[in-house]
Amino acid sequence: MNASHAIAADAAAAHSSLRSYLLEARYECLRLLRTPSFALPSLLFPPLFYLLFGVLLNKSSGDAARYLLATYGVFGVMGAGLFAFGVTVALEREQGFLIYKRALPMPPGAYLFAKMAMAMVFAMLISLLLSILAATVGGVDLRVSQWLLLWVVNVVGVLPFAALGLYIGTLVGGQGAPAIVNILYLPMAFLSGLWLPLKLLPAWIAQLAPVWPSFHHSQIALKVIGMDAGGSLALHLGVLIGVTALFFVLARRRLAAG
Amino acid sequence: MMIASVQTLAQLRGIHRRYGSTIALDGIDLSLQRGEVLALLGANGAGKSTAIGLLLGLLAPDRGEATLFGQAPGALVARRRSGVMLQSAGIPDNLRVAELLDLTRSYYPAPRSVADCVALAGLDGLLDRNYRRLSGGQQRRVQFALAICGNPEVLFLDEPTTGLDIDARQRMWATIRELVAAGTGVLLTTHYLEEAEALADRVVVLNRGRVAAAGTMQDVRALVSQRRIRCLSALDVARIAGWPGVRSATRGHDGCGHDGSLARIEILTDAAEAVARRLLAEDPALGELEIQRAGLAEAFLELTRDPADAGTATDQKEAA
Secondary structure, three states: OHHHHHHHHHHHHHOOOHHHHHHHHHHHHHHHHOOHHHHHHHHHHHHHHHHHHHHHOOOOOHHHHHHHHHHHHHHHHHHHHHHHHHHHHHHHHHOOHHHHHHHOOOOOOHHHHHHHHHHHHHHHHHHHHHHHHHHOOOOOOOOHHHHHHHHHHHHHHHHHHHHHHHHHHHHOOOOHHHHHHHHHHHHHHHHOOOOOOHHHOOHHHHHHHHHOHHHHHHHHHHHHOOOOOOOOHHHHHHHHHHHHHHHHHHHHHHHHOO | OHHHHHHEEEEEEEEEEEEOOEEEEEEEEEEEEOOOEEEEEOOOOOOHHHHHHHHOOOOOOOEEEEEEOOEOOOOHHHHOOEEEEOOOOOOOOOOEHHHHHHHHHHOOOOOOOHHHHHHHHOOOOOOOOEHHHOOHHHHHHHHHHHHHOOOOOEEEEEOOOOOOOHHHHHHHHHHHHHHHHOOOEEEEEOOOHHHHHHHOOEEEEEEOOEEEEEEOHHHHHHOOOOEEEEEEEOOOHHHHHOOOOEEEEEEEEEEEOOOOOEEEEEEEEOOHHHHHHHHHHHOOOOEEEEEEEOOHHHHHHHHHOOOOOOOOHHHHHHHO
């Protein structure tokens, strides 16, 4: 009895978590791809907006098509991060799924890892769709390195919004989360110059813009195509890393408190 | 001592736990051994789910000690040897049953085969179905499959058969008996007294955060001396209710006998012999005399009745 007891304990200790991390991420993606109310707006709105404002209504120049490629990318991944984390975490907390997961031997960190992976997969898809549109009907011509860099900026850039969404998800319920996320998402996108360049907007909006994480993200994306406002890359990166760390820490504290 | 520590799967010792000003558990001890079913009985708010939450490491005690496999509950190694079915799992609804099983099995070092899970939990034909499209009873069976899929040594089942039809319930009972025979320890909470009766080797009755009674089902019943007398008699129930040892006397709705003077009378008493003797002495025409030990339901109500609470048995039954 004692021997089998020890064997069971050893087996439990030695079990590898790697497969659980991968499956958790895979099923998190599947779940959301099967949720049309999330997947359709997240994946289709940024390309549709781009098609409308960057291509069809854009009579002026190739500049607008390039500018909007960068900023709609930011707009898209910002939505994916905020909604994917904010709404799902709020719902899962409310419905008791988080407690159930804590009772199961899910490896620590797999829950957040899976959500992060899912948000990055959505960011990849959004960025890819936008790039295809820009390169074909948008007539945007970039070097291979620029295309790739823009893609990386978008995929990694989902993280500060994921962190912010996560924190919202720990604060409000499943009913309130979409409302709160939208209240942040749409004004923040506009005020950061994602829809219209800041120089076309009133001066106070441009002065206020550095408050928003999406502004810093968009400046990095614009830097890749040489259309940023000339701010320091280190500052933009620093703000985004700070925002990510701050909200992850705040959210973890809320989650740990139950 | 060595043997005890190996046989004991889960233990609560001197546990106190409060939520704000509400005392959920007020110094309880319990332990679960390998190969037994321990049933936690009690009304809502008696502390059953708190006890399970402590053993799963979801809650921390204010005082006292909770252990699972001799370790602090909540440790990953301990959780890998446990299976759990909570009252509401909140499982995301857009995954298929096979996917949920696949994911949950990956958490465990030596999971059961999918075929075994299907057979044990009765999931035939459900693997490719979306969890959302299942009936409440089917979802409960999936949750049971997820609880046992890791081949756990200890199984926590919080009201497992709520929402199941009789067939499904008996099938789950049979599976639980099978697992227990193979050495699994099962901690079960239930509102269904027949479930505790059908499965439990031992029961612990909780009342307002304290252990009101513990032991085998027989022990718990014997704690309640109350018995029920039924008879057909012309005696006045109001008078019987005043006799020593009588807790209550009620008259059936329909009179019977050739002239309608006889009535079905039901008496709850602590002194069945004395009351029966007096009944026979006072009414020579008394018939159909029957004396029964209180059923578990009554034993349970008796044990959980708060001395300070003047609530009726009906209220208690609803609360239970």
